[in-house]
Amino acid sequence: MxxxxxxxxxxxxxxxxxxxxxxxxxxxxxxxxxxxxxxxxxxxxxxxxxxxxxxxxxxxxxxxxxxxATHETSFFRDELPFRHLAEIALPRLAAARPRDARLKLWSAACSTGQEAFSLAILAHEGRPALGGRGVEILGTDLSSGVVARCREGVFSDFESARGLSPARRSRWFEAVPGGLRAIAALRDDCRFVTANLVENPPSAGPFDVVLLRNLLIYLDQPTKERVVENCAQRMAADGLLYLGAAEVLLSLRSRFVPLAGCHGAYRLDTPAAARCWGGA
Structure with missing residues (x-):
């Protein structure tokens, strides 16, 4: 060649x-x-x-x-953003929403679904801190093949061992041929669709949280800016964006500013977000 x-x-x-x-x-x-x-x-x-x-x-x-496309992923990858979501972000967003409103979370470039199911686990474990409210989780990926896998919610023993404690595997998964399957309560919270974040992002939203993790590192700057803007257009005014551990927005033109207290987390540069998040 x-x-x-x-x-x-x-x-x-x-x-x-x-x-x-x-x-x-x-x-x-x-x-x-x-x-x-x-x-x-x-x-x-x-x-x-x-x-x-x-x-x-x-x-x-x-x-x-x-x-x-690269489909490397794992449950609770990098830990820090999920700890921030569980301890600070989700409870604060829940407190800012009407009592009967479900939180809307988007796992963009979701790969085989571990990230989306990690969010579902957090939401169930933290439901008292969320005022008992549920969540709606959308997972999107360019590949129809991996989206089909997401919908099944089945993970090999190797996949489930990456990031899941034995206690979580026992509580939130059931044994099936080929590995472990997320229980129905988790699967019911998650919806997976094929979507191209560059050309044809989903029309759903507005999302309270968007996880756009470990995708931007593979893109050129104009495409990064386009993808980030597509996310911004689908977010609630006080919503949060989480990037991968090696990703930053500092060199990009965007409507986001860093969120204090969590590396890789960003909020929209809006009055509503400033009121909600302040210095935290």
Whole structure:
């Protein structure tokens, strides 16, 4: 594969998902697109590129974007944002809502669903602090395959051991062939749909909390700003945005300001958010 061919393939992916691939990542195309080549009976990446130049290029590019996406995740990943949510954010947001209102949470780029189910566990464990109210959790991902997995709510023993204590596994999951399944009470709180955060974000909302974690690190700056703005447009005025541990908004044009007391958490720069969060 020539540098020019790599660049053409990388640009096709980037237009769909915003993923930035450098020349040193040609191995990623080789390994992650191999199943797609077999599925379409294509001999190599050159044949894929020729197909990409013909009819049906849009659908093929979408398949490529899905195949090259990273789906690394775990339950309660990085811990700090979930502790902040449980101890401070969710109780404060609940206190600011009408008594019968459910909190709306969005796990954007949810991968195989561990993040969304972590939120559901927090909400159930902390229900007294939330005034007994329930939550509505939306999980979205570019890949229809991982969204289908999310809806099943089944995790292998290896997946469930990453981030879940034995007590939580016992309380919130049930044994099924192939691993553990989230109990119905958790699954009922979660809805999963396929969505492209760059081109076609969900129309739901407004969300009290948005978790946009460990996605921005893969995107170029204009795409980061577009995705962050898409989130801002779907948030409550006093809602919170949580990024991954290695992500910041300092170099981006956005409507967010850092939230004191929790690295990676941001609030909208609005009077309502300032009143709600103040210095905390």
């Amino acid at each position: 020539s540098p020019a061919e790599f660049q053409e393939l990388a640009q096709a992916i980037r237009r769909v998902s915003g993923l930035v691939l450098g020349p040193e990542q040609d191995y990623l195309l080789v390994t992650r697109l191999a199943p797609l080549l077999r599925r379409h009976n294509l001999a190599d990446l050159g044949a894929l590129l020729r197909r990409l130049r013909g009819p049906g290029a849009g659908a093929l590019a979408a398949e490529m974007a899905t195949a090259t």
